[in-house]
Amino acid sequence: MKITAVRHCKAEGQESNAPLTAEGEQQAKDLAVFLEGQHFDCVISSPFKRAIDTIKPFAELRESSILVDDRLAERILSAENDPNWRSNLERTYKEEHLKFPGGESTFEAKERITSFINELQAKSYKSVLIVTHGNLLSLLINLYDPSFGFKEWELLSNPDVYQIDVSLKDVSKLWVH
Structure with missing residues (x-):
C-alpha cells in the first residue's frame, strides 16, 4: 500500500477551527493541480478545518468525498501553555514515553497512526x-x-507531500510548495 501524506497548507493558527490563509488557499488549489492525475482509493483528512480545506479543491476536482478520521488530528504536546514547547517537543523525539500534562507522548501518537495504517491495510487499499x-x-x-x-x-x-510505501518501508518527498 502507498500512502500519499500531505501536511496541511498555511493556516491562520493552531486551533482546530483555524482557517487557511489567503496564501494557504492558493496552495490548496496548486496542490489539487499537482495531485490531479493520481488515483487514490480514498481521501482521508484530519478533522481540523485547515486539513479539510487543504484537500477540498482536489476532492471537488475529482468529485470525491473526504473521509475524516480523528487519528489524523495533530498531536497535542501539552494542554498547558508551555513557553519551552519547542525544546520539550525535541525531548519527545528522544524520549518516546515522555508526556506533558494533558498531552500525548510520541509513543501514543505513533500507536494512534499505526492503528490507522493497520485499518487501511485491512481494507486492502x-x-x-x-x-x-x-x-x-x-x-x-x-x-x-x-x-x-x-x-x-x-x-x-x-x-x-510525502509518499510512503508501507510494504517496502520507503519514504520519498514528492512535492513542496
Whole structure:
C-alpha cells in the first residue's frame, strides 16, 4: 500500500477551527493541480478545518468525498501553555514515553497512526491520500524512516507531500510548495 501524506497548507493558527490563509488557499488549489492525475482509493483528512480545506479543491476536482478520521488530528504536546514547547517537543523525539500534562507522548501518537495504517491495510487499499499535521506527519514518516526526527520536523513546510510505501518501508518527498 502507498500512502500519499500531505501536511496541511498555511493556516491562520493552531486551533482546530483555524482557517487557511489567503496564501494557504492558493496552495490548496496548486496542490489539487499537482495531485490531479493520481488515483487514490480514498481521501482521508484530519478533522481540523485547515486539513479539510487543504484537500477540498482536489476532492471537488475529482468529485470525491473526504473521509475524516480523528487519528489524523495533530498531536497535542501539552494542554498547558508551555513557553519551552519547542525544546520539550525535541525531548519527545528522544524520549518516546515522555508526556506533558494533558498531552500525548510520541509513543501514543505513533500507536494512534499505526492503528490507522493497520485499518487501511485491512481494507486492502492500494493507494490512499491523507492530510494531517506537521508533528504527526513527522512521526508517521519516522515509523518507516527512523532517521526522520526533530531536525527534519523543523524543515517541514506547508504544504509538504510525502509518499510512503508501507510494504517496502520507503519514504520519498514528492512535492513542496
